[in-house]
Ligand SMILES: [Zn+2]
C-alpha cells in the first residue's frame with residue numbers, strides 16, 4: 326500500500342475513526358464502516374474508496390486535496406464521489422475544479438452538494454447526516470451522523486406477533502423511527518459550535534477541535550480566530566455525555582508531549598477517561 330500521509334486510527338465499538346488533524350497543516354477524517362469522511366485537507370491513498378465527504382469549510386488545510394481525490398477516483402474507475410459543503414462555497418469550488426481540470430487535461434467528475442444548517446442527507450436506510458451551524462472566520466458547518474432504527478411504538482409493545490402483523494396489514498403504522506447520534510464532527514469553531522448544537526454533547530463519538538492549550542492565551546483573541554482553547558473544554562466538562570471525545574486540530578506551535586502534559590495537568594482524569602488527544 327502507498328503511504329503518502331500520516332493517519333492515526335482508533336476503534337470505538339463498531340466504528341473505526343481514522344485521520345489526522347493539525348491546525349494550518351491539514352485535516353482529514355474518515356469512518357470506513359459509515360462510508361464517509363470529513364474534510365479533505367489531505368487524502369491518504371487508501372481513503373479514496375470512501376465515496377461521501379462532508380467538508381466543514383474551505384480553509385485550505387481542510388479542502389486542498391479535493392481535486393487530487395476526485396482525480397484518483399476517476400483514474401481508478403470508481404463512481405464520481407459526493408462532496409457535501411457549505412452552500413456559499415459551491416460556486417468557488419466548482420470554478421477551482423474546472424481550472425485544475427484544464428491544467429491537468431483530465432476530467433474531475435463529482436457531485437458538489439450544497440449544505441446549510443438544518444440540511445439533511447439520507448445516505449442509506451440506516452444512516453442520515455445533518456448539518457449544524459458552527460462559528461468560524463468563514464462560512465462553516467458541523468455534521469452529525471445519525472443511525473436510524475425502527476422501533477415498535479410503545480402502545481403496541483404488549484401485542485403478540487400475529488396481532489402486530491394484522492395491524493400492519495390493516496394499514497396501521499406500528500413502528501416509529503428513532504435516531505441515535507453516532508458521530509458528531511465540529512470542524513473549526515468557537516465553543517458556540519458545541520453550545521448551539523446540544524447534540525454535539527450527546528453523540529456517541531464527538532470529534533472536536535482544540536486548537537490551543539497553553540495557559541496565558543487571550544480568550545477573546547482565540548474566539549476571534551474562530552477556535553477553542555482547553556479552558557473552553559474545562560468550562561463545559563459536565564456537559565459532555567459522549568462515550569468518546571476526540572480532541573484534534575492542535576496548533577503546530579505545540580509538541581505532542583507539551584499538549585499531553587498540559588491536558589494532564591488541567592484535566593487529570595481526562596473527562597473520566599473519555600478524552601482522546603489526537604496527536
Ligand atoms: Zn483548520
Ligand SMILES: [Zn+2]
Nearest residue numbers: 382384461513
Ligand atoms: Zn479554519
